[in-house]
Amino acid sequence: MTLALLAPCYGNPDTRKRFHETLVGSIAFTQEPYRSLxxxxxxxxxEELHPSGEARFWGAIPRHDRPMERLRAGGVVLFVGEKKIKATGEIGHLFRNEPLADLLWNQHANDSSFTNVYSVLNVRITDYPITDLWGIDGFNTGDYVYGQRVVEEPRSSRLISAFGISPGTVEAELSARLNATADLVGLDTRVIPVERTHVDVVWHRIAERQTAYERVEARLVAHYRAFRSDVEMHSFVTPSGKRADLFYRDDADVVVIEAKSLATHAKVREAVAQLLDYAVDSPEPVTRLVALFPERPGTDGLALLHRLGIDCVYRTADGLFTAEDAPNDRRRYMRLVWHCR
Known part of the structure; x- marks a missing residue:
């Protein structure tokens, strides 16, 4: 589950100065006077998340300690001020360090320093009106976001979709976790070759971000193949050159599987589109379409899959997989669509 943070950033002259110095600009944290703190x-x-030695930073005062403890790397943050969404990004490393915060922001109003410090990845400077936020289901007209606020699912996914944010940190963290357990199962790398990767991806390049996505998906596919070792799985390539992740047949079904690197609603929609595309060109008439995720999608995502007759399989906390199948009547109804050329 991806949480989002709404963070005020651009009110009085002091906050505007901090915004430009530590979010628009960057801090060379490997150099003094920052390094020694x-x-x-x-x-x-x-250094793992920001191998260049420079990063953008923001923070929160002590009364936000408990909400900030809920956030994790990869959480989306939207910076709000002057009735606008001024920037978007992803939370990198979150920690407490009052001396560093005082050096960065010189905040002593009401004797409260910004004790919570977090680095920010993939910063995108924006100029969206605050009314764009109000138009999202679950948010209220007149909400100007005057304080730090953690946003949970399903509203966080709606924020990510509405403002076109593509989280990259989560993919890298998933890749690291999946790589760490790769030796626990017998993976056939000749079928799904996956390069072992470190988490320090250069986030700001779309091509490299896509590589991170693909590595997570390939590792997920390999783990699922190992989990379902009772079935011989293959793949196929469509006439347009698109490759389905997995294809197999057993005594009951012909199955096409598409893996995604995240369980966000945007990734669910991608899986739907690809599965419907692959179904037409399946080597045999497909009877089941399956979307494969590293964790359980939200309620809206599952509803979309099941409405279209698509099964959902996801990885559980113990490293196994579980399935939530579409209703049989929906699957039978949708087969007419799947096979239509």
Whole structure:
């Protein structure tokens, strides 16, 4: 589940100055005077996520300690000010460091420093009117976001979709986790070759971000193949050159599977489009379409899949997989659509 954070950033002259210095601009955290204020663990994590040695930062005061503890790397953050969405990004490393925060922002109003500090990845400077936020289901007209606010599913997914944010950190974290357990199962890398990767992807290049997506998906496919070792799985390529992730037949069904790197609603929609495309060109008339995810999609995503007769399979916390099948009557109804050329 991806949480989102709404963070005020651009009110009085002091906050505008901080916005331009530490979000539009960047901080060379590996150099003094910043480096000596970082613990060895925090410095190592920042270097892992920001290998250039520079990062953008933002923070929150102590009364937001508990909400900030809920956030994780890859959470989406929207910076709000002057009745606009001024920037979007992803939370990188989140930690507490009052001396560093004082150096970055010199905040002593009401004797409260920005004790919560977090680096921000994939910063995109924007100029969306706040009314765009109000138009999203679950948000209210007149909400100017005067304080830090953690947003949960399903509203967080709606934010991500509405503002066109494509989280990349989550894919890298998933890749690292999947790679760490790769030796626990017998993976046939001749069928699905996957390069072992480190988490330090260069986030700002779309091509490299896509590579991160593909590595997570390929590892997920390999784990599922190992999990379903009772079935011989293959793939196929459509006349347009598109490759289905998995294809197999057993005594009961002909199955096409599409894997996605995240379980967001946007990724669910991608899986739907690709599966419907592959179904037409399946080597045999397909009887089941399956979307494969690294975790359980939200309620809206599952409803979309099942409405179109598509089964959902996802990885559980124990590293196994579970399925939530579409209703049989929906699948039978949709087969007419799947096979129509």
């Amino acid at each position: 970082l613990s060895a663990a925090d410095l190592a994590r920042l």
